[in-house]
Amino acid sequence: MKRFVTMEKVIECRQARLSVLALLLILTVGNMDARIRKPAVAGQFYEANAAQLHKDLQTYFGKYAAVKGSRTIQAVIVPHAGYVFSAGVAASAFARIAPDADYEHIFLLGPSHHVYLDKASVAGGYDYYATPLGNLKVDTALCARLIEGCEAFCFDERAHRQEHSLEVQLPFLQYRLKRVPPIVPIVVATQSHERLRQIAKALKPYLNARNLFVVSSDFSHYPSYQDAKRVDALTADAILTGRTQDFIGQLAANERLGIDSLATSACGEAAIATLLMMTEGDDAIRIRHLEYRNSGDSPYGGRHRVVGYHSFAFSREAGFRLTDEDKAELKKIARESILATFTGKRYQPHGLSQTLRQRCGAFVSLHKHGLLRGCIGHFGEDYPLFEIVEKMAKAAAFEDPRFPKVSRQELPELDIEISVLTPMxxxxxxxxxxxxxxxxxxxxxxxxxxxxxxxxxxxxxxxxxxxxxxxxxxxxxxxxxxxxxxxxxxxxxxx
Structure with missing residues (x-):
């Protein structure tokens, strides 16, 4: 049977073609207008050819094929040297992230190697960061909100144009994640602790399960191989405490060691300190050290002057936590239990939370005018927490053999300190x-x-x-x- 094409059908097809051409033109013009931060170190720090880069990444991640990725990873600390030196260490951290992790944003924090601004530059002036594996969308609206909301932020293109500390992390994300969400690139171009506290305060609301923080830092610069291992181990231990002051203090202590040719213990000190300021005191955050190597471990590096590389993962895990209400109730139990002893009665708390009924150990210390007045603890996990605090408070007041029994008149002068021991x-x-x-x-x-x-x-x-x-x-x-x-x-x- 012959088919006949009506004039209306011809016109409809032509209109469809014109619509497609118009759409393509719009997309082309849109891309021409897009502000793209082009790769600065492709072909130097890592492979510029997309196929070869993908193959290289496959090799780096291959060592961690048995690692089961997690959706609870909140942040990673990774190195930013040339891939032949540090990519294996970086891959150990990115491999901890589940490929299907559904983050809303990825915040990238790294040091500035080119300019000092006494601020952090947020890359709101770019729509995309480009790599040989494709473009990554920058959340320009969020960048703008950060800049508008905190004087410690700005956008200065000089901080981003040639900066490699953030760029080298992007191919790892593109290879590992099935979907890379919009990124927020931040170059920390200040060493001021006050500025870092401002930056940490502004970013902390985003430190949650919906976002990932990638912190870029190499560690010791230019000591000998053995000296690097020594000083980098000290720095790693300080980070693992989770305390900002311990980390900063250790870097200062490293300088006093007099290690020959040690230029710095962490070039990303400011970025790491910012992360620790955000996570410090968060009982749900667990920090794990993953890998350590230095450039002397690479066939391309010597052992006289090396650079150290660590990787860490910060995960958010459900664990034992005390609310402010729980702490207030335990302090009340301790004081009222001591007071009740003088009347021959026993204090009976009511409305206890499930946490206070959990079995764990505790120590109760009594101080009078700053001096120890009694301290007794129980380490086992055979009693509910509220009951242990009651028992230890009375024991510290009346059974510590180092001190006379507490009198009723002393009670108002006593400060009570409670140390709750989380489950072992x-x-x-x-x-x-x-x-x-x-x-x-x-x-x-x-x-x-x-x-x-x-x-x-x-x-x-x-x-x-x-x-x-x-x-x-x-x-x-x-x-x-x-x-x-x-x-x-x-x-x-x-x-």
């Missing part, structure tokens, strides 16, 4: 123990002993010395007894 977790390697954050509990047969986390603030021990002293002084197992004992870690919530 078995560890199998000392690398899982974070000095200053974790308490250690050592057990072997009938021998056991513990040091609270805050003991680390009173002594100048390495983590190995800390555990050895606990083994010898507390558990009675000798200096090396911990090596064949069961090790547990816990944290103390002190208030």
């Amino acid at each position: 977790r078995r560890i199998h390697d000392l690398s899982e123990f974070i000095l200053g954050r974790h308490g250690i509990y050592i057990r072997k047969g009938y021998h056991s002993g513990t040091y609270l986390p805050q003991v680390a603030e009173e002594v100048n021990w390495t983590k190995e010395e800390f555990v050895s002293h606990c083994s010898h002084d507390k558990a009675g197992l000798g200096w090396d007894g911990w090596k064949t004992a069961e090790l547990y870690v816990y944290e103390a919530i002190v208030f």
